[in-house]
Amino acid sequence: MRLLEALNRVSLGQYTLLEKEIIGSQYCRLVFLAPSVAGAAQPGQFVMIYPPNAGVQKILPRPFSIFAADRETGQLTVFFRIIGTGTALLSLSEPGTELKIMGPLGKGFPVPPAGSLLVAGGIGMAPLVFLAASVKVELNFIYGVANSEQFSCPLDYINQPNLVLHEVTEDGSRGELGSAVDLFRRLLPRAEAVFACGPRTMLEIVARDCLDSGVAAWVSLEERMACGIGACRGCAVMTKNGYQRVCSDGPVFPVEEVFFHGRT
Amino acid sequence: MAEPDLRVNLGGIKLQTPILAASGPYGSGLEYPKMAPCGALGAIIVKGISVDPWLGNPPPRLVETASGLLNSIGLQNPGLKFFVDHDLPALRKLGPKIIVNIIGRTVEEYAAVASELNGLPGVDGLEVNISCPNLKAGGMAFGTNPALTAEVVKAVRAKTVLPLLVKLTPNVTDIALIAKTAEEAGADVISLINTLSGMLIDIEKVEPVLGNAFGGLSGPAIMPVALKMVWQVAETVSVPILGMGGITSAEDALQFIMAGARAVALGSGLFYDPALPDKVKKGIAGYLQRRGISSLSLIEGSARKGDTNNEPC
Ligand SMILES: Cc1cc2nc3c(=O)[nH]c(=O)nc-3n(C[C@H](O)[C@H](O)[C@H](O)COP(=O)(O)OP(=O)(O)OC[C@H]3O[C@@H](n4cnc5c(N)ncnc54)[C@H](O)[C@@H]3O)c2cc1C
Ligand SMILES: Cc1cc2nc3c(=O)[nH]c(=O)nc-3n(C[C@H](O)[C@H](O)[C@H](O)COP(=O)(O)O)c2cc1C
Ligand code: FES
Numbered sequence: 001m002r003l004l005e006a007l008n009r010v011s012l013g014q015y016t017l018l019e020k021e022i023i024g025s026q027y028c029r030l031v032f033l034a035p036s037v038a039g040a041a042q043p044g045q046f047v048m049i050y051p052p053n054a055g056v057q058k059i060l061p062r063p064f065s066i067f068a069a070d071r072e073t074g075q076l077t078v079f080f081r082i083i084g085t086g087t088a089l090l091s092l093s094e095p096g097t098e099l100k101i102m103g104p105l106g107k108g109f110p111v112p113p114a115g116s117l118l119v120a121g122g123i124g125m126a127p128l129v130f131l132a133a134s135v136k137v138e139l140n141f142i143y144g145v146a147n148s149e150q151f152s153c154p155l156d157y158i159n160q161p162n163l164v165l166h167e168v169t170e171d172g173s174r175g176e177l178g179s180a181v182d183l184f185r186r187l188l189p190r191a192e193a194v195f196a197c198g199p200r201t202m203l204e205i206v207a208r209d210c211l212d213s214g215v216a217a218w219v220s221l222e223e224r225m226a227c228g229i230g231a232c233r234g235c236a237v238m239t240k241n242g243y244q245r246v247c248s249d250g251p252v253f254p255v256e257e258v259f260f261h262g263r264t
Numbered sequence: 265m266a267e268p269d270l271r272v273n274l275g276g277i278k279l280q281t282p283i284l285a286a287s288g289p290y291g292s293g294l295e296y297p298k299m300a301p302c303g304a305l306g307a308i309i310v311k312g313i314s315v316d317p318w319l320g321n322p323p324p325r326l327v328e329t330a331s332g333l334l335n336s337i338g339l340q341n342p343g344l345k346f347f348v349d350h351d352l353p354a355l356r357k358l359g360p361k362i363i364v365n366i367i368g369r370t371v372e373e374y375a376a377v378a379s380e381l382n383g384l385p386g387v388d389g390l391e392v393n394i395s396c397p398n399l400k401a402g403g404m405a406f407g408t409n410p411a412l413t414a415e416v417v418k419a420v421r422a423k424t425v426l427p428l429l430v431k432l433t434p435n436v437t438d439i440a441l442i443a444k445t446a447e448e449a450g451a452d453v454i455s456l457i458n459t460l461s462g463m464l465i466d467i468e469k470v471e472p473v474l475g476n477a478f479g480g481l482s483g484p485a486i487m488p489v490a491l492k493m494v495w496q497v498a499e500t501v502s503v504p505i506l507g508m509g510g511i512t513s514a515e516d517a518l519q520f521i522m523a524g525a526r527a528v529a530l531g532s533g534l535f536y537d538p539a540l541p542d543k544v545k546k547g548i549a550g551y552l553q554r555r556g557i558s559s560l561s562l563i564e565g566s567a568r569k570g571d572t573n574n575e576p577c
Contacts (some may be wrong), residue, residue, distance in 0.1 A: 243320055
């Protein structure tokens, strides 16, 4: 079993929460000391975090993209929007406590070539920030949100010398006025490849335009999960090759696999 | 005191521990062992296998409920040939006994899978999932009707010499009647329960949450229901019982044994804790040791001593 674990480089363990930051009223950043997860993490992969159980109320683990992973310090960071029971419970955990985490899971992004365009809609920025941090080549990074309050990602995570950041808000309260899609359409002609994560409607447009213009593109998809490791078949999405599992065949898919006939 | 003896004989399958992985949540049987050792399992029951591949239901296929979850996977599986060529050789190397859960749309399909698996090295038993809709009976589940239950169990029995588990659906008016019917038709073990039928509605979209509208409820929420059905069936049949439904601890597992189950299966509990089999094994052993009980078999049905048929309300 040790060997299998080593080969798959996935671990299940209790890890200490080192740092918690609540950003605005809706966002939370958690940093764990999880060397075995951080050491193996690839951009686009995710972890299952098991919320602390409250008495008889048992709660399923929640999937979160890896937002940052530092091999040297063994630190693993996730960044999430507090939208329901699980994320609320997680946001209440205090530094010093241990939480059960399984990961890194799933298939991540390929290495982006110079001139790639990263398109993040809302909290979809999480895996793309890690992707951007993993390379030195020049990248364009579109970060689109509804309003300035949703602009949750601390800038020190995205302010990298290789990265041209394009901020856009739907109400114009920060950066450009418009949507991530508007900016994407403008920058697509110069893009070597596209990497996107965000709402399904945004991904559909990104996928269609990339397929039409022949630009290679990858998207990170979401589905509700139970096991997170490919066993239960609960997180299926329709693909060119039939139903595939977001947790283990994805969450990153090339657009031509999941957006055939213009939709999933 | 020496380590208590956890070995059990489940209808002819000799198990090192009374802890099994339930069919479905444990997938093909090959995913979980990569994450958590499977040494605590006496047997793995692999996900339902049909003659031909089944696509499964449209997403969303899962939604969490109060202490449980609803699923409408739709018995997606790669079919018998893929199972035999690809999964079985790897499963044989794991250690636990392998029981294959079989499914079909017609009696003939069930019989065909049973016939192909009979005598295959590495297959230690079959579990017939009779919760499948019967194509020829307007989609009524085989396991909700005694005549259909008898028909499918007899057809499978005729095709195999392997120990035969028959897995009951709880969505019936009289579980004991179906259990008795399955026993008379040749079941060596009665497994129960499968998921309870249910649904949820999204009030924003004004439509059912699951792509398939209806799903099966599992997890801690159903544990008391499952336990009572095991108790009732233990009263009726003389073959051993494999109990399951919402087990998330050794304490839950012990309740099933005391209600009359010979062994237990862990399903959704694995989602909350992939290392559950190990914990249940240690917890059961610890309980027996504390009480000076040398063997698990001594407490099978132990809570039933003073049982009556009275059911309040
Ligand atoms: C691979 C993957 C990576 C993810 N990465 C991140 C991340 O980095 N940051 C982040 O903020 N979120 C991420 N998510 C989403 C995150 O997992 C969910 O927001 C979280 O599970 C919600 O849990 P909850 O208990 O707070 O909400 P719940 O109480 O479970 O749900 C709140 C509301 O959200 C809906 N909902 C919950 N999960 C889903 C889903 N998967 N699809 C559609 N609707 C849903 C529910 O129906 C409900 O209306 C990711 C999801 C996946 C699959
Ligand atoms: C995702 C999922 C898939 C399942 N697939 C099968 C299956 O293929 N065959 C079967 O007999 N039961 C299947 N079941 C039912 C379980 O084996 C078990 O009977 C039920 O979930 C109750 O136990 P639990 O609460 O411990 O999960 C499935 C259950 C779940 C949650
Ligand atoms: S969540 Fe179980 S297969 Fe993906």
